[in-house]
Amino acid sequence: MINKDQIKLRIEELRLEINEHNRLYYVENKPNITDIQYDFLIKELEKLELENPEFYDANSPTQRVGSDINNQFDQVEHRYSMLSLGNTYSAEELINFDNRIRKLIENDYFYTCELKFDGASISLQYLNGKLKRAVTRGDGIKGDDVTKNVMTIKSIPLVLNGKNIPKNFEIRGEILMNHQVFENLNKQRELAGESLYANPRNTASGSLKLLNSSEVSKRKLDCYLYSLLGENLPSDSHFENLQFAKTWGFKISEHLKKAKNISEVIEYINYWNNERYNLNFDIDGIVIKVDSRHLQDELGFTSKTPRWAISYKFKAVRVETILESISYQVGRTGAITPVANLKPVLLAGTTVKRASLYNSDQMKQLDVRIGDTVFVEKGGEIIPKIIGVNLDKRKANLLPENFIASCPECGTELIKIESESAHYCPNEAFCPPQITGKIEHFISRNALNINAGEATVKALFEAGFVKNIADLYSLTKNQILTLDGFKEKSALNLLQSIEESKKIPFENVLFGIGIRHVGITSAKKLAKQLKSIENIKNADIEQLKELEDIGEIVAQSIVHFFKSTENMMVIQRLQIAGLNFELFENKGFSDKLSGKNIVISGTFSISRDEIKTMIETNGGKLQSSVSNKTDLFLCGENVGPSKLEKASKLNIKTINESEFYKLIE
Numbered sequence: 053m054i055n056k057d058q059i060k061l062r063i064e065e066l067r068l069e070i071n072e073h074n075r076l077y078y079v080e081n082k083p084n085i086t087d088i089q090y091d092f093l094i095k096e097l098e099k100l101e102l103e104n105p106e107f108y109d110a111n112s113p114t115q116r117v118g119s120d121i122n123n124q125f126d127q128v129e130h131r132y133s134m135l136s137l138g139n140t141y142s143a144e145e146l147i148n149f150d151n152r153i154r155k156l157i158e159n160d161y162f163y164t165c166e167l168k169f170d171g172a173s174i175s176l177q178y179l180n181g182k183l184k185r186a187v188t189r190g191d192g193i194k195g196d197d198v199t200k201n202v203m204t205i206k207s208i209p210l211v212l213n214g215k216n217i218p219k220n221f222e223i224r225g226e227i228l229m230n231h232q233v234f235e236n237l238n239k240q241r242e243l244a245g246e247s248l249y250a251n252p253r254n255t256a257s258g259s260l261k262l263l264n265s266s267e268v269s270k271r272k273l274d275c276y277l278y279s280l281l282g283e284n285l286p287s288d289s290h291f292e293n294l295q296f297a298k299t300w301g302f303k304i305s306e307h308l309k310k311a312k313n314i315s316e317v318i319e320y321i322n323y324w325n326n327e328r329y330n331l332n333f334d335i336d337g338i339v340i341k342v343d344s345r346h347l348q349d350e351l352g353f354t355s356k357t358p359r360w361a362i363s364y365k366f367k368a369v370r371v372e373t374i375l376e377s378i379s380y381q382v383g384r385t386g387a388i389t390p391v392a393n394l395k396p397v398l399l400a401g402t403t404v405k406r407a408s409l410y411n412s413d414q415m416k417q418l419d420v421r422i423g424d425t426v427f428v429e430k431g432g433e434i435i436p437k438i439i440g441v442n443l444d445k446r447k448a449n450l451l452p453e454n455f456i457a458s459c460p461e462c463g464t465e466l467i468k469i470e471s472e473s474a475h476y477c478p479n480e481a482f483c484p485p486q487i488t489g490k491i492e493h494f495i496s497r498n499a500l501n502i503n504a505g506e507a508t509v510k511a512l513f514e515a516g517f518v519k520n521i522a523d524l525y526s527l528t529k530n531q532i533l534t535l536d537g538f539k540e541k542s543a544l545n546l547l548q549s550i551e552e553s554k555k556i557p558f559e560n561v562l563f564g565i566g567i568r569h570v571g572i573t574s575a576k577k578l579a580k581q582l583k584s585i586e587n588i589k590n591a592d593i594e595q596l597k598e599l600e601d602i603g604e605i606v607a608q609s610i611v612h613f614f615k616s617t618e619n620m621m622v623i624q625r626l627q628i629a630g631l632n633f634e635l636f637e638n639k640g641f642s643d644k645l646s647g648k649n650i651v652i653s654g655t656f657s658i659s660r661d662e663i664k665t666m667i668e669t670n671g672g673k674l675q676s677s678v679s680n681k682t683d684l685f686l687c688g689e690n691v692g693p694s695k696l697e698k699a700s701k702l703n704i705k706t707i708n709e710s711e712f713y714k715l716i717e
């Protein structure tokens with residue numbers, strides 16, 4: 053028998069644990085357990101509190117729905133509180149939900165089945181067809197006014213069009229980041245030597261809380277709407293109201309389904325349980341709602357959740373495997389990433405052998421030990437994660453894992469910067485993976501755009517020909533010919549590509565030299581405002597911080613970079629080689645594109661408007677679609693496949709962004 057003292061102890065333990073998870077989730081944006089694990093803790097606490105009312109506490113985490121309030125935003129009270137949904141995990145629980153409803157309602161009823169989007173919830177208020185205010189969920193009663201940020205989200209209409217638009221209503225939905233945007237963002241961060249974001253959900257909710265809305269707009273957030281609230285909605289059916297909202301300009305999921313009974317609901321759930329991996333955003337379950345609004349009113353709410361709706365949470369696909377070893381990877385900027393090497397295991401159709409452990413904090417949290425049986429999970433996220441250790445299977449002799457103290461590649465003692473979670477190898481100039489990483493970055497597309505792969509860089513480094521980026525400009529044909537796989541023609545091609553890089557604009561060179569935290573966007577901003585490497589080098593932290601879009605961290609990093617004698621020597625050699633270290637301002641007009649009809653497609657490292665202006669100021673004519681009159685097809689990233697196909701069918705010359713710059717140079 054468990055006595056009251058033990059129950060009290062468990063309740064206190066659960067409250068502490070849940071509070072800590074709330075902090076990690078809502079404040080730090082870094083949850084370290086899954087939603088399901090979290091829900092189980094909450095459920096256990098709710099049950100114990102219900103059975104033992106003498107231990108009631110108004111501040112127990114069960115008494116609130118969690119908060120994402122940030123003091124830097126104005127707080128606004130919700131007109132209708134933003135409650136959460138009860139969760140279910142099995143068909144049986146759903147049947148119970150349906151039985152409860154059937155007891156309360158005499159007539160027939162329908163359900164609407166919806167995807168449960170895994171992002172950040174938002175409430176949008178519209179008055180006279182215009183977006184008036186956007187508020188986060190906050191604690192459900194009041195939330196943060198994030199209107200300015202939300203206005204940057206292109207899929208949210210600022211002004212509505214269409215019939216039957218209520219004068220004053222609210223619409224709620226979920227702000228998301230789709231997989232492609234998330235991966236591109238992380239690629240950019242990797243190139244800028246910054247730590248990677250863990251998953252789209254936290255990145256979306258973090259982005260929504262950025263203080264600079266122009267930064268938010270770059271995050272390319274998306275928003276699906278899923279419920280309407282107000283007095284004069286067009287229909288009694290929730291499903292139909294959403295169809296109306298679609299005609300007014302809102303993004304409503306195509307995957308809504310009206311179900312006649314709970315078996316149709318279960319069918320929908322089973323279908324999405326497998327199909328969810330084919331969506332380009334994360335969902336973590338399905339939401340089931342009684343469709344009729346007057347029946348919803350009849351059913352009403354419990355203290356925290358509606359009686360007329362419930363969510364079904366997908367089981368994360370989880371397997372167990374053995375942690376065989378931990379290796380440490382050294383990135384271009386010297387950041388060390390611990391990687392778990394696993395006994396290969398099949399998970400949701402792919403064999404998993406490795407999983408990132410992110411950093412030393414995460415490793416400590418998980419307390420993974422070599423030989424442990426670990427749980428690997430593929431939830432909504434794309435990359436499999438180690439989410440914990442099966443302690444029941446831990447052998448007695450396993451020792452806690454200490455993060456390495458010195459660099460696995462060059463032996464230098466690692467440093468840890470207070471404000472960052474990563475450890476760094478400070479041997480920037482001589483640590484092999486840092487050197488090859490820097491060279492790879494230097495030659496990448498947005499930098500010097502030199503045509504060589506990872507293997508060539510490694511071979512050039514190992515042969516001792518290229519030990520820093522400046523060495524590329526003293527390479528000889530004979531040296532290249534000693535490398536495996538190189539013949540006369542390929543060697544000349546490489547040299548040609550290196551020669552061409554001398555024409556690359558200053559901003560790309562500035563990005564290429566690899567100052568930590570200076571991504572392509574900051575490089576452009578710096579180049580535009582300070583105009584030359586000389587001015588950037590001579591600026592102090594205060595002067596740098598005064599520039600548009602340059603913050604403390606970037607400023608510090610720039611000053612740190614130019615303090616290094618090795619860096620200064622490399623830059624001097626690059627200057628002698630003839631690279632651009634000053635901004636070339638194309639003030640005048642040219643006729644380099646004169647008489648040419650040009651179609652552009654995709655995204656570019658600068659805005660489309662800037663590209664368009666460049667075309668026009670150089671005499672080119674823009675066309676909106678490819679035809680046999682088109683002379684040039686300028687392709688960015690993610691170019692539309694049908695346009696590309698048409699251009700190649702019509703044999704139209706296709707060029708990329710850097711080829712375009714060369715053309716108008």
Ligand code: IVH
Pocket residue numbers: 134135136137138166167168169170172173174225226278279339358361
């Ligand atoms: S309806 C009264 N529908 O799930 C509750 N919520 O706990 C009305 N969510 O944070 C919510 N997709 O942001 C609803 N199709 C959907 C949803 C959805 C995601 C989120 C919502 C809330 C949580 C519910």
